[in-house]
Amino acid sequence: MTEFNVSQVKGVLFDLDGTLADTAPDMIAALNMALQANGYNQVGFDALRASASHGSVAMIRTALPDITDELIPVLQQSLFDHYQQINGDNCQLFSGLDLLLARLTELKIPYGIVSNKPARFTRPLLNRLGLTANMPTIVSGDTTQHSKPHTAPMLLGAQQLNVAPQHILYLGDAERDMVAAKAAGMISGLAQWGYISSSDMIDEWPADIRFKTGECLKNFFN
Secondary structure: OOOOOHHHOOEEEEOOEOOOEEOHHHHHHHHHHHHHHOOOOOOOHHHHHHHHHHOHHHHHHHHOOOOOOOOHHHHHHHHHHHHHHHOOOOOEEOOOHHHHHHHHHHOOOOEEEEOOOOHHHHHHHHHHOOOHHHOOOEEOOOOOOOOOOOOHHHHHHHHHHOOOHHHEEEEEOOHHHHHHHHHOOOEEEEEOOOOOOOOOOHHHOOOOEEEOOHHHHHHHOO
C-alpha cells in the first residue's frame, strides 16, 4: 500500500454502483422482472448482490450459469427496459457518504463520477439522488469509446474535474476500478462496503488505501 497524506487529495472521483450508491435493489429487481417475463425462475437477492457491480451480463450469467450467448441480449434488453422504469426507486447513498460529500464541499474538493453504467441510467439516477448540481463531471460507461479498466474515462474525469490525476482519489469496489485508477496515475481507494464477494481476492488488488465503511472514508477527510 502506497503511503500518502490526505493533503495530496485535490479531487475525488467515485464509481457509482456499489461505491457511492446502493443500486443493487433496483438492478436485481429489474433482473428478476426480466427473468420472470422470459419464463425463468427469479433469483434471491443475496445470490446476485456481488455481481451488481459488474454489469448486466455478469448479473444474467450469475442468475443463469448455463445460459447461451445467443440468449443474453434478449434478457439484457428486458432487464434494461424494466430498470429504466424503476431506476432509483429503492436506491440510496451508502451510509456515511452523504456526510462525506458535505465534507468535500466544505473543503472545496471537487468530486464526480466515473462509472461503467450507461448514461441513460447514470444521469437520471444522480438527478433522483439530488447530486448532479454539485458534480462538475459525470462520466458514464458510454461517454468515451472505452470503459473501465481503460484509462480514457478516468482521464476525461480528471480533465473535467480540472485536477491532475496524481491528486485524485478514485474510489471503487471492483478490481477493474483499482487497475484503472493506478493506470491513470490516480490514488486508488477500495470501497470495501461495496459489492464484493467472499471469493474476491481483494488483498491482491492494487489499492493504495482501503476503507471498510463510508464513515471511515468520511473520517479520512476530517
